[in-house]
Amino acid sequence: MKNINPTETNAWLQLEKHFEGFDDFSLREEFKKDASRAQKLTLIDKDFYVDFSKNLITESTRTHLTALATECGLKEAINSYFTGAVINATEKRSVLHTALRTPQAHADKSLESNVSDAIASKQKMFDYVDGILNGDTLSANGKKFDTIVNIGIGGSDLGPVMIYEALQAYKNNMTLHFVSNVEGDHVEEVLKKINPDTTLFVIVSKSFGTQETLTNATTIRNWFTEKLEASAVSKHFIAVSSNVDKAVNFGIDHKNIFPMFDWVGGRFSLWSTVGMSVALGIGTDNFQALLDGAHEMDNHFRNTDFEKNIPVQLALMTIWYNNFYRAQSEAIIPYTQYLHRLPAYLQQAIMESNGKCVDRDGNSVTYDTGNIVWGEPGTNSQHAFFQLIHQGTKLIPAHFIAFAKAKYNQPDHHNKLMANFIAQTEALMNGKTRSEAKKDLERSGKSKDEIDMLLPFKVFEGDQPTTTILIDELTPQSIGKLIAMYEHKIFTEGIIWNIYSYDQWGVELGKVLADTILDNIENKEYADHDSSTSAILKRFGNLNS
Numbered sequence: 001m002k003n004i005n006p007t008e009t010n011a012w013l014q015l016e017k018h019f020e021g022f023d024d025f026s027l028r029e030e031f032k033k034d035a036s037r038a039q040k041l042t043l044i045d046k047d048f049y050v051d052f053s054k055n056l057i058t059e060s061t062r063t064h065l066t067a068l069a070t071e072c073g074l075k076e077a078i079n080s081y082f083t084g085a086v087i088n089a090t091e092k093r094s095v096l097h098t099a100l101r102t103p104q105a106h107a108d109k110s111l112e113s114n115v116s117d118a119i120a121s122k123q124k125m126f127d128y129v130d131g132i133l134n135g136d137t138l139s140a141n142g143k144k145f146d147t148i149v150n151i152g153i154g155g156s157d158l159g160p161v162m163i164y165e166a167l168q169a170y171k172n173n174m175t176l177h178f179v180s181n182v183e184g185d186h187v188e189e190v191l192k193k194i195n196p197d198t199t200l201f202v203i204v205s206k207s208f209g210t211q212e213t214l215t216n217a218t219t220i221r222n223w224f225t226e227k228l229e230a231s232a233v234s235k236h237f238i239a240v241s242s243n244v245d246k247a248v249n250f251g252i253d254h255k256n257i258f259p260m261f262d263w264v265g266g267r268f269s270l271w272s273t274v275g276m277s278v279a280l281g282i283g284t285d286n287f288q289a290l291l292d293g294a295h296e297m298d299n300h301f302r303n304t305d306f307e308k309n310i311p312v313q314l315a316l317m318t319i320w321y322n323n324f325y326r327a328q329s330e331a332i333i334p335y336t337q338y339l340h341r342l343p344a345y346l347q348q349a350i351m352e353s354n355g356k357c358v359d360r361d362g363n364s365v366t367y368d369t370g371n372i373v374w375g376e377p378g379t380n381s382q383h384a385f386f387q388l389i390h391q392g393t394k395l396i397p398a399h400f401i402a403f404a405k406a407k408y409n410q411p412d413h414h415n416k417l418m419a420n421f422i423a424q425t426e427a428l429m430n431g432k433t434r435s436e437a438k439k440d441l442e443r444s445g446k447s448k449d450e451i452d453m454l455l456p457f458k459v460f461e462g463d464q465p466t467t468t469i470l471i472d473e474l475t476p477q478s479i480g481k482l483i484a485m486y487e488h489k490i491f492t493e494g495i496i497w498n499i500y501s502y503d504q505w506g507v508e509l510g511k512v513l514a515d516t517i518l519d520n521i522e523n524k525e526y527a528d529h530d531s532s533t534s535a536i537l538k539r540f541g542n543l544n545s
């Protein structure tokens with residue numbers, strides 16, 4: 001992989017010049033000028049329809065941005081990514097979540113053994129899941145398991161919970177709970193709801209060293225052994241980890257440890273045995289369909305020209321807004337409750353990956369990286385933060401994601417949902433001019449004085465950019481494809497920004513300091529900090545003494 005400072009490329013210079021022409025850019029005008037704008041700026045890959053035309057771009061913008069991707073060595077980088085080069089250099093690891101969904105017959109020569117290991121570990125997981133679901137594997141008291149508790153945090157929680165919520169229409173009758181936060185109240189609330197006799201606990205931790213997960217697992221095991229014999233632990237607790245020894249030390253039966261691989265990053269691990277709880281909740285066929293959907297997007301990303309490549313063009317939009325428009329954030333608005341955890345999942349995937357201020361040569365970057373993402377499902381978000389997108393002072397490019405077909409036959413609901421989905425992007429783009437707003441007020445019979453007073457508040461500037469991602473139907477396949485699309489978008493941005501997307505050193509500092517503070521709390525030693533930290537520690541200590 002070449003380390004290229006994007007701002008020193010010819011394409012970047014061209015983009016800077018090109019951007020100067022955007023002072024009086026108007027999407028309304030662009031659509032008026034070119035009847036085929038939507039068609040030219042929409043990419044279709046089977047069930048995915050991605051319309052970029054409501055973005056602040058022209059076809060030349062796309063050309064310049066695509067040239068930037070090429071000049072930054074994206075083609076070679078994609079090849080390195082898919083063939084197992086050590087692209088996570090600071091941790092000396094390959095980045096091969098794509099191998100987890102590759103059929104053996106499609107494996108690259110260099111990755112045959114990774115793919116066959118992935119398939120073997122998936123098979124072990126599937127056999128176990130089938131045994132639980134068909135009742136061959138029973139609880140310590142010979143009962144069928146009916147509840148799963150996933151104990152994990154970060155990538156060992158967000159991916160599984162997001163997918164499980166997304167695929168509620170595909171769930172079997174297993175009840176799933178997710179315990180992630182180290183907050184004891186979170187654990188207690190889950191324990192209140194479950195019967196130890198019929199509950200399987202899945203401890204998920206790549207490192208098996210994460211404070212939150214080990215604390216929760218220990219508390220839950222203690223609770224469990226108060227209710228059932230200690231010998232029942234081996235039938236009710238399983239672990240997913242790449243640190244098998246630590247899982248054994250914790251007391252997990254060797255045969256109940258489902259290994260994951262060093263070459264899969266935590267936030268990209270939902271495709272691996274980390275998906276255990278999801279597979280238990282939706283069954284192995286649906287889990288396989290999820291993998292197949294992701295593989296379909298892998299092929300699209302790897303084999304499609306950049307101009308027609310959905311993840312590449314999505315990444316380039318982020319570069320355009322982040323580095324040229326200097327937009328501070330992007331919104332992700334899924335028009336389905338099923339995807340209510342998608343923004344949270346993407347916050348980890350995107351911000352932990354690309355929140356880096358040092359380039360691949362170890363120098364401080366001189367340009368912005370790491371886009372901030374946030375969001376909530378529509379239509380709820382329309383009644384919450386859309387005011388700021390429509391009339392605030394910030395440029396907030398947004399992804400609008402929806403599925404053309406609903407899962408249940410409620411056409412009245414679905415038509416209303418989709419009407420809002422479509423209307424919002426049109427409104428954000430067109431806004432409302434002063435004269436349009438004035439006409440509206442006149443039509444409503446307001447006096448001249450009232451109109452003069454109200455008019456400034458009724459104007460919408462418009463030109464708020466959106467990308468519409470319309471997918472035929474929400475299925476395990478399309479959800480897999482959607483998540484893989486974002487994974488490759490993240491990769492592409494990291495390559496162009498010349499940063500390492502697959503480490504997360506920034507998470508360490510706070511973790512280490514928390515250990516010291518915990519020591520202080522336990523020993524009631526509050527003095528050895530700045531006055532703010534000491535006072536907070538003391539107040540906390542006093543309230544709990």
Ligand SMILES: O=P(O)(O)OC[C@H]1O[C@H](O)[C@H](O)[C@@H](O)[C@@H]1O
Nearest residue numbers: 154155156205206207210266507
């Ligand atoms: O799976 P684990 O090893 O327990 O790690 C859980 C999480 O811990 C860290 O905070 C990392 O920043 C995350 O990327 C990771 O997903």
